[in-house]
Amino acid sequence: MEIFERKFKESMVSKVPLLNRITHFIVRRKGKQMRPMFVFLVAKMVSKGNFTERTYRGASIIELIHTATLVHDDVVDDSNRRRGFFSLNALWKNKIAVLVGDYLLSKGLLLSIDHDDFDILKLISIAVKEMSEGELLQIEKARKLDITEDVYFEIIRQKTATLIAACCGIGAASVNASDEDIATMRKFGELIGIAFQIKDDLFDYTDAQIGKPTGIDIKEQKMTLPLIYTLNHCSKKEKNWLINSIKNHNRDKKRVKEVIDFVKKSGGIEYTISNMKDYQTKALSLLQNYPDSPYKSSLLTMVNYVIERKI
C-alpha cells in the first residue's frame, strides 16, 4: 500500500500550482482505501501473487475516479465534512470542486489511455456513467414513498456497487486474466458492493457506526431497505402512521426515533441483514473455484469486513 500511495500521489501532479495544493490536501484526508485493496487482493488471488505494474496503475485509476466522485459529492450534497476533515467544498467553494473533480476524472482516464490499457478503461468508464445515473435515479426515486425493492436495488447497484465491480474486474484484467475470470470478478465485486451499501443504509437504523447519528435518512425522506420492507409489511393503519411520520414529522427527533423502533419491531432490520448476507453468500460462491491461498484468505477477510464493519 505504501508503494501504491506514492504512485497514486504521482498520478495527480499538474503544472497548475493551485491544483497541486488541493490534491496534496486531498491525499492527507485519505479514507479506508477499500477500493484499491479490492484491486490488489483480486489481482493477487487470480494471479497467485504475481501482480504487475498494471495492477498499481489500475488501483491508481480507481482511486482517482473515486476521489473525483467524492469531490463532486461535496458539491452535490453540500456537506461540510467528509472523512473527518473539512470538505473541499467548504474550504475552496463549489467552483473549484467541480473543476478539480473533472481534472481527477480525466487524469484517471488518461492514465489508462497513455498505457493503451483499454480493458481497464472500458471497465472504469462504464462505472463512471453508472455512478452518475445511479445518483440521479436516487434523486428521482428514493424520496418516493411507494419505491419498490427493485428500484432500491437498482439505485445501490449503480451508485455504489458498479465501482467495486470495476475494482475487482480491473484487478483481474491487470494480471491478464481470461475474459471469464474478469466477468466473474466483476460480478463478485457487484454483489459485495450491494452488500456494502445495504450495510451503509443499515447504520441509519442501528447505533453501530461510531460518531454518526441515526435517523438521517428518515429526516431526508430517503427510503432504504429497512423502511421499504416495513411499509410493505404492516397494517394499513400502521402504514398511514409511517407515511405521515416521514412526510410531515421527519424533523421531529422523537417521532423519527419512534419510526426507527417500529422498523426494528416489524423485522425490517432482520430482513435487511438477511438480504445483505444473501448477497455476501452469492459473492463468496463465485470464489469457490479459486484454490485456497493466503491471497484468497485476505480477500475473504475483506468480504467479512464489508459486512461486519462498525464504521
Place this chain on the structure above:
Amino acid sequence: MEIFERKFKESMVSKVPLLNRITHFIVRRKGKQMRPMFVFLVAKMVSKGNFTERTYRGASIIELIHTATLVHDDVVDDSNRRRGFFSLNALWKNKIAVLVGDYLLSKGLLLSIDHDDFDILKLISIAVKEMSEGELLQIEKARKLDITEDVYFEIIRQKTATLIAACCGIGAASVNASDEDIATMRKFGELIGIAFQIKDDLFDYTDAQIGKPTGIDIKEQKMTLPLIYTLNHCSKKEKNWLINSIKNHNRDKKRVKEVIDFVKKSGGIEYTISNMKDYQTKALSLLQNYPDSPYKSSLLTMVNYVIERKI
C-alpha cells in the same frame, strides 16, 4: 447537421427518466454548434468530401463533452442564464447539474470506447484534462494584476483552444488521416481556438457583441490581453491609477468606463486585434498544402466567422 443532431440526441439516451427530461431540455437550447462544424469541415477537407460514420460519432463526442462542460460551468459560475434560456443550474440546482455533467462526460467517452475509437478517445481526453486545468489556472492567476501575456495565452490555450484543437484533430482522425495530418489539424484548431477566445475577451472592451454589456471582466478583476498590454505600456502614474481603479473602484460604472477608454486610447485594442490576426494567419498557413475545394472554402468561411463575429 440535421443527421448529426438526430445522432447527438440518440447518444444521450438513458434508462433514467429524469436524465432524459434534462437532456431533452439541453438539446432545445443548443448554441452555435461551432465545434461540430469544425469536426465536419476538417473531415471533409482532409478526405475530399468522403467523411464517415466515425465523423458523426466524433462530432457527437465533442458536443457531449462540450455540453458537459457547459453544464458544469453553470455550477462553477453560478450564472443564471446561458444560451438565452434559464441555466440548468437555476432550474434543477447544483446537485443535479454536477451529476448530469458527469453523465454526459462519461457518455462521450463511452461512445468512442464502445467503437474502439482510441485515437479519438485520446484526443478528447487530453482536452478534458486541459480544460479543467485551464479553468483552475484562470482562477489562480487571472485576477493577479501582474499577470504576464504568457500566462494569459496559456490560460486561453487550455481552457478554450484545446477543445477546438480536439475538434479539428478528431475531424481528421475520423477519416483515417495520417498522423501528420491529424497533428497539423490539431495545431490549426489550437491557433483558431486562441483567436476565438481573444475575440471573446475583446467583446468586453467593444460594443460589438449584441446584448452583452461591456466592462464585466474589469468588474470581476479578470485580466485579459487589452488590459495586460495597457498596464505594461503606460507611465508609472497611469499604471497606479489603473491598478487603483481595478482593485478599488471596479464596481463604479463611470470608473470602469474610464478604464475602457484608457485601454482604447493606449492602443490595447489594436494590439489585441493584431495578436488575434497573427493567430489567424498562422492557422491559415497550415491549410496551404491542402488543395482548394468547396470544403476548404467552407472551412475558411468558419475561420473568418471566428474573427469577424458580432456575437
